Amino acid sequence: MDKKFTQDVTNNHQLVYVLESNQVKEFYEQAIKNQIVSGTRTAAGLTATGNDLVTLTKLIRDLGFSGKVYEKVVNGKVYIVFKGRPGQRHIFTAARYLSTNTKVVDMAVGKAAIKSSARAGARLTFILTVPIIILEHLLKDQFLLSELVADLAVSLVKVGISAIVGAIAATAVGTVTTLAAAPLAIAIFVGLLVGWGLDKLDSKYGVTQKLAALLREIEDKTLGEVNRSMWKLEKILRWQILNNQPVGKGIFY
Template sequence: MADNFGGAGFQTANYTITGSTNSYDVEQALVYVVELDRRIAEETGLDMVSLASAGVDAYGVAQVKNSLGLSGRAYVKTHAGKQYLILKGNPRQRPVLRGTRYLASNPQVAHITVGARSIARAAGRVTGIVFVAYTALNVVEHLMTSDDPRLSSLLGNIAADMIKFFVAAGAGVLAGILVGTLTTVVAGPLVAAIFVGVASGILLDRLDRQYGLTEKLILAIEAVQVQAERPFARLAREIAAWERWFIDKAVRQSIRFR
């Protein structure tokens, strides 16, 4: 049964699982999430997964700000085979980290991202989560709201979302690394990575919608599937031809000996 969810104009389905004490409209909630994600993407150019990823990065900036302040400066130095985080500036502006040198493995400074390797590692940590989130969201959308039965449609949407995420995330990482080479302000590379990543995601979404890139990717996947199926189809045709030849030969032999 379809209805409007909360007066927001979303078309939702109704499927209730009844337990011993409670009832859950599971399908209604899932369809609402999918349609909300679609609406957000249409309005902002970013879906919920991208926004969540940006939120995680923003939380990292907030942690750095609370520890060092937005102007906090730091760099990594290796001494006697150990890596140290060296903090610069007035320690009174650092509400938490009052010292000037910490081991890089110290839990107090583990959240502070300094250097190209650290920025790339921080971006890589969310990649697996993002892949699972995009896959799950696309599967739910395909099963509950899509009228397109093609498996290539599902694979194309997942691939397109992941490609856009990787390109946007890569652009953000490169921007963060570039800014990191120009300044020792810890928050600078993180802010640059977030800003460029979000802007790249919005641009890629707009290009996708304008030029139909996802649909072209789906058609390409279908073409590959057709080419992969052709050898089996040819084999089936050959087998059928051999069957007809043997049947015809048997019929001719039977006629001859009558």
């Protein structure tokens, strides 16, 4: 009976935390803050993708799903030549444009424009996410500079890799098809896929945590060692002062 009773108690035990009302309020407010910051960080990371989707929608609306373009070099200048729906286009009303034309660059048409769009998207993501990442770490109960630096480094690398791979995929697609919307659509899809994959790898292998631990170890061996040496020196000097000993003897002379 005693054995069965012990097993029942062990298998059905529960932990009860008793908190004061102000503690409950504090935990609730902290959870809300974390959710807001986390959601804002996610939204900031997708802002560039959202802009690309808007651009893609405008491009399809102007050229249609089957609208075609190709690049042509004339007198050393690269032109983007448009085919299809000549009387229905509202953005690209001419038959051809220079590859550096504002409309072409803004709508990410052509290889150069795709690369420019990828750089602009990555730059926008950097600008939006860095302050949010810093704020997220400042709101933590324990702020560690090593964790902040690791999070920033890994996050920026993810953004950079996603942008580069997306641009490469888009450029590759642009060489095998003349569909105007295809390169940008591929850049968006591949960028999202690579970003998702990198997040999964980070979660699985703890890349950010391992980098933070490495940074803490480096900090301890460098700045930490300096701080310990300074503290030891201060302790010796203080002892010499309190005991009327020559200050600095055995250390400086």
